Amino acid sequence: MAATPQNPAAAPRRKVSRHRGEGQWAVGHFTPLNGNEQFKKDDDGLNVRTRIETIYSKRGFDSIDPNDLRGRMRWWGLYTQRKPGIDGGKTAILEPEELDDKYFMLRVRIDGGRLTTEQLRVIGEISQEFARGTADITDRQNIQLHWIRIEDVPEIWQRLEAVGLSTTEACGDTPRVILGSPVAGIAEDEIIDGTPAIDEIHRRILGNKDFSNLPRKFKTAVSGSPLLDVAHEINDVAFVGVNHPEHGPGFDLWVGGGLSTNPKLGQRLGAWVPLDEVADVHVGVLSIFRDYGYRRLRTRARLKFLVADWGVEKFRQILEDEYLKRKLVDGPAPDQPVASWRDHVGVHRQKDGRFYVGFAPRVGRVDGTTLTKIAEVAAAHGSGRLRTTVEQKMIVLDVEEGQVESLVEGLEALDLTVKPSSFRRGTMACTGIEYCKLAIVETKARGASLIDELERRIPEFDEPITINLNGCPNACARIQVADIGLKGQLVLNDQGEQVEGFQVHLGGALGLEAGFGRKVRGLKVTSDELPDYIERVLKRFQAEREDGERFATWAARASEEALS
Numbered sequence: 001m002a003a004t005p006q007n008p009a010a011a012p013r014r015k016v017s018r019h020r021g022e023g024q025w026a027v028g029h030f031t032p033l034n035g036n037e038q039f040k041k042d043d044d045g046l047n048v049r050t051r052i053e054t055i056y057s058k059r060g061f062d063s064i065d066p067n068d069l070r071g072r073m074r075w076w077g078l079y080t081q082r083k084p085g086i087d088g089g090k091t092a093i094l095e096p097e098e099l100d101d102k103y104f105m106l107r108v109r110i111d112g113g114r115l116t117t118e119q120l121r122v123i124g125e126i127s128q129e130f131a132r133g134t135a136d137i138t139d140r141q142n143i144q145l146h147w148i149r150i151e152d153v154p155e156i157w158q159r160l161e162a163v164g165l166s167t168t169e170a171c172g173d174t175p176r177v178i179l180g181s182p183v184a185g186i187a188e189d190e191i192i193d194g195t196p197a198i199d200e201i202h203r204r205i206l207g208n209k210d211f212s213n214l215p216r217k218f219k220t221a222v223s224g225s226p227l228l229d230v231a232h233e234i235n236d237v238a239f240v241g242v243n244h245p246e247h248g249p250g251f252d253l254w255v256g257g258g259l260s261t262n263p264k265l266g267q268r269l270g271a272w273v274p275l276d277e278v279a280d281v282h283v284g285v286l287s288i289f290r291d292y293g294y295r296r297l298r299t300r301a302r303l304k305f306l307v308a309d310w311g312v313e314k315f316r317q318i319l320e321d322e323y324l325k326r327k328l329v330d331g332p333a334p335d336q337p338v339a340s341w342r343d344h345v346g347v348h349r350q351k352d353g354r355f356y357v358g359f360a361p362r363v364g365r366v367d368g369t370t371l372t373k374i375a376e377v378a379a380a381h382g383s384g385r386l387r388t389t390v391e392q393k394m395i396v397l398d399v400e401e402g403q404v405e406s407l408v409e410g411l412e413a414l415d416l417t418v419k420p421s422s423f424r425r426g427t428m429a430c431t432g433i434e435y436c437k438l439a440i441v442e443t444k445a446r447g448a449s450l451i452d453e454l455e456r457r458i459p460e461f462d463e464p465i466t467i468n469l470n471g472c473p474n475a476c477a478r479i480q481v482a483d484i485g486l487k488g489q490l491v492l493n494d495q496g497e498q499v500e501g502f503q504v505h506l507g508g509a510l511g512l513e514a515g516f517g518r519k520v521r522g523l524k525v526t527s528d529e530l531p532d533y534i535e536r537v538l539k540r541f542q543a544e545r546e547d548g549e550r551f552a553t554w555a556a557r558a559s560e561e562a563l564s
Contacts, residue, residue: 022294022295022296022297022300023215023294023295024292024293024295025290025291025292025295026291026292032295033295033296034297034298036173036298037295039071039072040071040173040213042067043072044075044212044213045071045072045073045172045212046075046076046169046207046209046212047072048068048072048075049076051065051068052073052076052150053154056068057150057151057154058151060150060151061102061149061150064150066097070096074171075168075169075172075174075212076169076170076171077106077107077108077167077168077169077170077171078104078105078171079105079107080099080100080103080104080105080437081101081105081435081436081437082099082433082434082437082439083098083099083100083101084101086098086099087433088439088440088490088500089440089490089498091437091439091440096437100437103146103147103148103149104146104148104150104153105145105146105148105431105435106131106144106145106146106148106167107138107142107143107167107170107171108123108142108143108144108160108165108166109142109165109166109167109169109177110141110143110165110177110388111141111177111178111180111198112141112180112182112184112195113141113179113182113388113389113390114180115385115386115387115388116163116384116385116386117376117378117379117383117384117385117386118375118384119163120372120374120375120378120386121371121375121376122159122163123135123145123160123371124368124370124371124372124373125159125368125372126145126156126159126160126368127145127367128368128369128372130145130147130148130152130155130156131145131146131368132146133368133369134146134147134367135368135370135371136364136365136431136444137361137364137365137366137388137392137394138364138392139364139390139391139392139476139478140176140177140219141177141180141387141388141390142170142177143371143388146435168206168207169206169207172217173213173214173215173216174211174212174214174217175206175211175286176217176218178198178201178202178220178221179219179220179221179223179231179235179390180194180195180221180223180230181223181224181229182229182344182387182388182389182395183225183229183344183348183350183387183395184198184223184225186350186352186356187225187350187351188349188350189225189226189227190224190225190241190351191224191225191226191242191243192241192249192250192251192275194222194224194239194251194278196275196276197222197278197279197282198222200278200279201220201222201278201279201282204279204283205282205283210290211286211290214286214289214290214293215289215290215301215302216293216301217302218237218289218303219235219236220235220238221235221237221238221239222238222239222251222278223238223239223241224241224249224251225241226241226334226337226338227337227339227342227344227511228337228342228511229344229390230390231390231478231481231510232254232257232266233254233265233481233511234257234258234259234265234266234478234510235254236256236257236258236266236285236289236303236304237254237255237285237286238253238255238257238266239251239252239253239273239278239282240334242272242331242332242333242334243332244272244329244332247272247329247331249275250272250274251273251275252268252272252273252331252332252333253271253272253328254266254267254269255267255285255303255307255312255315256303256306256307256308256315257304258303258304259478259481260302260473260474260475261473261474262304262305263481264304264308265516267307268312269315269316269319269328270312270316270330271328271329271331272328272329272330273328273329273331280324281319281324281328288306288318288319289303292306292318293306294306316328336511337511340464340550341425341464342511343358343360343389343391343393344358344389344393344395345358345360345393345418345420346358346418346419347404347408350397350398353401354398354399354400354401355399355401355404356395356396356397356398357396357399357404357407357408358395358396358418359393359396359411359417359418360393360416360425361392361393361394361416362415362424362427362447362448362451363428363443363444363447363469364392365444365448370414373414374386374394374411374414374416377396377414378396378407381396381400381403381406381407381410382398382399382403383397383398383407384398391428392428394416396411421454421459421461421462422461422463422465423450423451423461424451424455426464426465427451427467427468427469428447428467428468428477428478429443429444429447429469429477430443430469430471430477431444431471431476432446432469432488433471436471436472438472438474439472439488440471440488440489440490441471441472441488441500441501441502442500442527443469443471443488446469446527446530447467450469450530450531450534453531453535454538457531458535458538461542463550463551464550464551465483465484465538465551466483466484467482467483468484468485468486469488469502470485470486470488471488472487473487473489475487479505479517480505480508480516480517481508481509481510481514481516481517482505482508482517483507483508483552484506484517484534484537485505485506485517486502486504486530487502487503487504487505489501489502489503491525491526493526499526499527499528500526500527501524501525501527501529502524502525502530503519504519504520504524504525504533504563506519506520506555506563507551507552507553507556508552509552513552513553515552517552517555518555518556520560520563520564521560523564537563541555541558544562
């Protein structure tokens with residue numbers, strides 16, 4: 001008998017399954033929906049430290065449980081690095097165990113970018129003794145080391161923690177390092193010093209198991225600088241210094257920023273937050289992410305997707321009603337920054353009459369010996385404090401006027417220039433295929449050689465320009481918001497051979513009219529052709545620009561032919 005509306009029993013029976021939604025805890029979806037959620041449910045990532053100290057460091061790499069190796073160890077700043085000799089074409093097709101080397105990248109967490117000369121010296125010594133001299137300053141104010149053996153990790157932790165540093169939750173599905181203005185508390189033009197808020201957030205969340213199982217990573221930024229110097233538009237939550245017409249200095253609240261393969265700029269909630277309430281609001285936003293964040297698909301497990309689906313009005317209402325239990329004060333948006341550069345490079349007067357001096361390594365790459373020498377040079381000139389920036393730069397604080405010239409000479413002797421070219425100042429690069437298991441192309445050496453080539457070819461170019469190289473689509477080097485963003489991929493050269501190259505994004509920006517760069521259809525450049533291409537585009541910009549026009553503005557209106 002055929003099935004009819006009057007005779008449903010004749011229809012084939014369908015299996016009815018309970019809808020599990022997006023894996024949001026707040027609506028009762030606690031069943032782990034993927035392997036990552038399962039291993040986090042099985043054991044908190046913070047617990048792996050004991051196994052590292054008591055088992056893995058004594059028995060060696062081969063004793064490490066796979067869920068610890070490629071999962072929980074990230075909670076302590078440890079990623080396996082890429083096995084040497086594996087080309088980019090195999091990145092997406094090999095199994096994790098085929099890509100893994102038996103060495104680790106170790107990320108040292110530096111909240112607010114704040115370092116003492118003693119802390120920097122210790123990092124440099126660890127690099128030299130345990131990491132084959134490697135060290136990179138990241139665009140999130142951390143320092144990363146490579147070639148770390150599991151056997152050495154407990155000793156490294158002991159040395160870091162003896163000087164007040166740690167690797168706790170430097171990676172993993174956790175609250176990552178808290179970005180802060182590198183000139184907090186010292187800049188003459190500062191709206192408000194966010195340091196107390198960073199310290200209180202750090203105290204409440206770091207190592208706290210209430211927040212150690214998030215849907216994915218959670219990025220925070222706090223800055224009271226009018227330069228908007230922490231890339232607040234691309235963090236999950238950001239507190240941006242503003243002056244309220246009635247209440248005075250405080251912070252404008254932003255949520256839902258992030259890049260990767262589906263970039264979104266953060267959105268203002270229209271709320272003004274006083275300094276002593278920043279940590280409360282931060283915990284509220286973080287708790288919303290923990291409870292309502294999407295855990296079903298890793299590709300949608302960032303706060304930006306929840307904000308996009310809810311909208312800012314609902315997000316603010318949930319924050320106020322369910323978590324803060326009070327209304328937030330409406331407030332103004334931050335002013336656009338006047339300066340084109342936000343990296344604090346150069347010599348600048350502090351509000352106490354002393355000076356801070358910012359300098360530019362090449363694409364963030366330094367080494368252990370250089371780090372110890374920076375610490376020595378800074379200490380010899382009366383400064384005990386340094387800062388890292390979100391532009392892969394570093395700053396020496398508290399330099400007396402009579403010591404500035406000598407300090408600058410000492411830095412220049414280390415090839416750390418205080419007056420870099422636009423190319424050295426504006427070029428960033430991610431880790432790349434040298435160490436990263438996700439990468440497709442090489443980036444650090446390519447970025448450094450690109451700087452040299454452009455300085456030679458266009459020595460007169462002195463406009464602000466950002467050139468960001470990324471080894472894969474994940475945008476760790478912020479390719480979508482660079483003047484020239486370069487996304488690594490394999491391309492065909494003139495001989496039809498598959499070689500390393502880049503897809504080009506043009507005209508992205510943060511701060512000044514923030515937005516994502518445009519892609520010109522079919523525009524891909526081989527690594528070898530990169531200097532030729534960028535020279536060509538920059539010379540066209542110089543020829544066609546209007547008075548005072550920025551590269552990003554020109555790129556938005558230029559013809560595809562001019563950009564090719």
